[in-house]
Amino acid sequence: MDVIKNVFRTNIRQYGMIVALVLITLLFQFLSDGILLKPLNVTNLIQQNSYILVLAIGMVMVIITGHIDLSVGSVAAFVGALSAIMMVDYGMPFYAATVLSLLIGAAVGAWQGFWVAYVRIPSFIVTLAGMLLFRGLTMIVLNGQSIAPFPKAFQKISTGFLPDFGSNSVHMLTIVVGAALSLVTVVQELRSRRTQQKYGFDVLPMPWFVLKLAVMVAVINIFTFVLARYKGIPFILILLFALVVVYTFVMKRTVMGRHVYAIGGNEKAAKLSGVKTKKVTFWVFVNMGALAALSGLIYAARLNAATPKAGVNFELDAIAAAFIGGASASGGIGTVVGAIIGGLVMGVMNNGMSLIGLGIDWQQGIKGLVLLLAVSFDIYNKNKSGA
Known part of the structure; x- marks a missing residue:
């Protein structure tokens, strides 16, 4: 019995969120009279939350290093707008436009990572500026109007099977x-x-x-x-699965992953141990930019249009997913799988509350309380272990 307690205590974050996800799913399955887990709704649930889950993977890495990125929603909208201009207005092949869009996202991440890692401006300020900058650029390049439709082959990224x-x-x-x-x-x-x-x-x-x-x-x-x-x-589920496997391997089995955790745990100690803290932080933001671009492409493909309002509140959902999934607000703790579970918790709650007819006001309030409880649970565990 002691062994079971020790194993559970060691994995309390992971097991706790899995149990929470199961209970929330069963609750809304009952309240929605069985609609939640119908095949069509499950597929919609995956497709509707795919772009947030992609962002959550990058966001948890940013949070583990002790930083935050408020610009991901605006970057997703900006890259989606540019992809529409390339594919719809200029007729560029979708695969070339996709690769170029991902490179643009990585370049945006490099821009922000430079200010955070090398100039030492707090990530909150840099990415808040980025949120405003890229939202403005999105409206400029779209001229305040939507661009559609995308090529059928591109749409399949988000809607194909x-x-x-x-x-x-x-x-x-x-x-x-x-x-x-x-x-x-x-x-x-x-x-x-x-x-x-x-x-x-x-x-x-x-x-x-x-x-x-x-x-x-x-x-x-x-x-x-x-x-x-x-x-x-769905094709998007295969993409998500591949991202989870790759990033879990990177974070658990590679030097880069260990350095990310080391920086979040104690940046000064990591630097004294030989970790190139500035370089690692820079590449974490480059990665976040590329994943924000991918999220923007997925959203544009699902909507079949690039719109000025795309990506609104994406950053809040991604941050909430990471924290609900067990990431620590002080850095150094978190997993890719945990962020995915946190994102699914948010997704199931959104879908379930919509199915039972709760208004957007109640949905936002309940999501806020869940986030507060998740961070409170993190602080409680940290104080208890410290005691």
Whole structure:
């Protein structure tokens, strides 16, 4: 029993948010009379929140380093506007415009990262200025009007689905993908357990471990079956999965990831240890700019238009997702998976409250309270561990 308590205490943030996500999902599934988890609504939930989840991945890295980025919504709108001009007005091939848009986003991130990392201006001020600057530039380049429509191939980034083999009422390829993911998950968990045992870490007793595996496999297959009953796996879900895998690997298994955590934990100590703090901070902002650009492209593809009002409040949702997912307000703590879970909590709440007819005023108030509770929980745990 002590081992179970130790394992839970070590992963209290991760497990706590997963439990919260499950409870919130079940609550709104009941209140919406079963509409929340219908295949069409689940697919819409993924597509509607994809651009926030992309931003949350970059934002959690910024927050881990002890900084903040308030400009991501405006950068997303600006890049979406430029992509529309390139594709719609000038007829540029969508793949060339996409690559160029991502490079523009990275350049914006480099601009802001320079002021934060090398000039040492607080990130709050730099990105607040960026928020105003790029919102103004968006309105200038669009001349206050929307540009549409985008090429069909570009729209598929946000609204397309994996093709299926044969003609079936259930998307068979999605079922196969679910089974393959289940197998990969089991192998990965077994390998992780052996590694932990090798180095003497606490692990769950075998019956609890088997139960954990069974729950994970069940969730994966139920989720893929729900998707298979509509049109299958959206392209955007594949992109999100790839980003989560890559960034989780970077943060957990690479020198760059360890340096990001080191800077957030204690920047002076990290610098004395040989970490190039300015360079790492600079590249974190470059990465955030590129992901903001990707978010802007996804949003524009889903809306099939570039509009002056795009990206409004994106930065607030991304920051909330990171904090709700376990990132610490003082830096040094947070995970990519946690940010995704936090983003899903926000997404399910938004969707569920809309389904049951709550007005936008109530939605904003409840989201604010959830964010406050998440940060309070972080402070409570920190004070308790310090005691």
